[in-house]
Amino acid sequence: MSKKQDIMAATLDLIDEEGLQSVTFAKIFKKANVGSGTIYNYFANKEELVNAVYREARLLMGEYLLKGYDPEASLYERFKCLQLNRLKFGMHHPKEFLFIDSFSFSPYISPELRDMDDAQNSREVILSLIIEGQKQGVFKEMDSHLCHQLIHGIISSILKGYYVQKYPLNEIQTQQVLEASWKAILV
């Protein structure tokens, strides 16, 4: 692994372990096993480092969200695929998920980055699906962004409870969550 990747991985680990506010360069250098000046060969300052870590996490998530998405499948199948992908992403990449969730609206993250297109523009896919479902009379008529926020929020919230081990998230709970988010927006 390159020094640059070492540094970024150590940064994400530390953010997850202690929160961004307590991540210092000293901790990063120690964990990444690099000299204190090495980071400046790759990042102009701390903010750029954090933004780079954020960008990488977003790219990873963007890839993940559309895994196995079949535009020809039924509305229900497509909905479940998107929601499951998001849930699985959070379960398999907790550090990335929490970092994105916490800092998307932090002043530490530059606005352009926050609004970056995910790898394959998953947001657009989900919004289209919502509008399609509403046109078919399957989903309740409401502001599409409100609807998006709603089903997205269910996944986020469930993941946060899972992280602190409020409950397990096995196959059965996973299905319950997907069902709940589907039913929430039905007519």
Place this chain on the structure above:
Amino acid sequence: MSKKQDIMAATLDLIDEEGLQSVTFAKIFKKANVGSGTIYNYFANKEELVNAVYREARLLMGEYLLKGYDPEASLYERFKCLQLNRLKFGMHHPKEFLFIDSFSFSPYISPELRDMDDAQNSREVILSLIIEGQKQGVFKEMDSHLCHQLIHGIISSILKGYYVQKYPLNEIQTQQVLEASWKAILV
């Protein structure tokens, strides 16, 4: 207003405006109009101050959540009351809501405080209501904490979108959100 309250109010304002990570004592002193030593008459250190602000916000929320709650009302009425109270609290106290939401799982907040009982123990009320609904066969059988997290998460997520003005939250949207959270957990 007492100096203590001045300090706590200034702290919450600053956290809301700039994020906890960039709140310094110097800014608090300036905004609260007190001398730099004054705080130590009330709080042993910065962590205690932040925890006190957190505790106050939680107490305020706890009060709010059970406003107008009638234990004799129907399951549906009681559910709607609790969800609406949470939503209204977030709308009327955005600083408090966001602070609680962001820092409930932060290492900055002591664990005992995070798990504190609200003023009138609103969490217990909600959990009881969930279990009651499940026993009646109205709510789907699932882990009650999962269920709680689910309906709580819908409100939180909707509020965050509202704060960044993704959509309005008038009477009609409010009803849609309450309906969605109700339908999400029906059998």
Place this chain on the structure above:
Amino acid sequence: MSKKQDIMAATLDLIDEEGLQSVTFAKIFKKANVGSGTIYNYFANKEELVNAVYREARLLMGEYLLKGYDPEASLYERFKCLQLNRLKFGMHHPKEFLFIDSFSFSPYISPELRDMDDAQNSREVILSLIIEGQKQGVFKEMDSHLCHQLIHGIISSILKGYYVQKYPLNEIQTQQVLEASWKAILV
């Protein structure tokens, strides 16, 4: 002496001893016997500190240059007074003189400060005197700024040689220098 004055005195001493480029905060704090943060109660940063030291030195010099100046005295008396004052200032305040001489054109000193009026505007007095002498046909006709630079430069140069003990500067040498600068610009 106040902390602020301690800091400024230590800074000037260090500049004299080691040159501005090697003056570090650590050295200043040690020599001034103050904590490392104390300086920021008085100066926003290192540049402001150095500029403040420069301003003080300029004010001191400005006062000195017009000491005992009698506008009614003869041209020769007035010329000697100004030149002697400059020489005496350099002999009695070598640190201030060298600092001003070295850094007046350094980017470290802000342009407004460099062009500040001395206490009683000694530069104007000298220039007037030069022009007056030229009108009387005593001084050679030449650009007044060139003439000013010439007689000023003699003093500066003589002082620098004195500082490194190339020669003594007793009463006799002093008179020789004043005579030389007077004769240099006669018709």
Place this chain on the structure above:
Amino acid sequence: MSKKQDIMAATLDLIDEEGLQSVTFAKIFKKANVGSGTIYNYFANKEELVNAVYREARLLMGEYLLKGYDPEASLYERFKCLQLNRLKFGMHHPKEFLFIDSFSFSPYISPELRDMDDAQNSREVILSLIIEGQKQGVFKEMDSHLCHQLIHGIISSILKGYYVQKYPLNEIQTQQVLEASWKAILV
């Protein structure tokens, strides 16, 4: 041009543009178009580099000062030649002149180097000339080093004013300056 010369030229340019205190190796490497390690093939460290640049400037000046010097010419002619050479050197090699002037008494330059003999020992020539003039009763009796410093100082000072465009230095001003320095030391 060799890499070594590239490095030295870049260093002198940068010292002239920004002052020694802000010249970093990174800037030198960039301007000289060499790799960051290359310098260490030629100079053990930064101080040696700066001293080498200083030595080169001094050699260049030493050569210049005795250009066209005719030991057989009259005292006046020889004096004018030496003074004019110094003035012309400063006008044609401002970077070298200022660097020498600023750092001759800086702790950055090693004492041996500061007192180095110029290529053809111009200092000795000037001192001899002064003593000769005094013996002839043309120059005023005074410490020869004081006298040397005096006429040298006039040239230095005039050049510094010229660099900041206080006045032009055409044929007429040049002659005025030479005359002034001659008259300054006459009996």
Place this chain on the structure above:
DNA sequence: TATGAATGAGGCTTCATTCAT
């Protein structure tokens, strides 16, 4: 109780220097 000058540990960053290629 209220103040704010003083403190110093620790933060981020720079930059001369090394060393493997």
Place this chain on the structure above:
DNA sequence: TATGAATGAAGCCTCATTCAT
């Protein structure tokens, strides 16, 4: 000889905290 990624000592500066008033 030429390179530049890596280094870490040391620089400047911030800020929570103390203490004399």
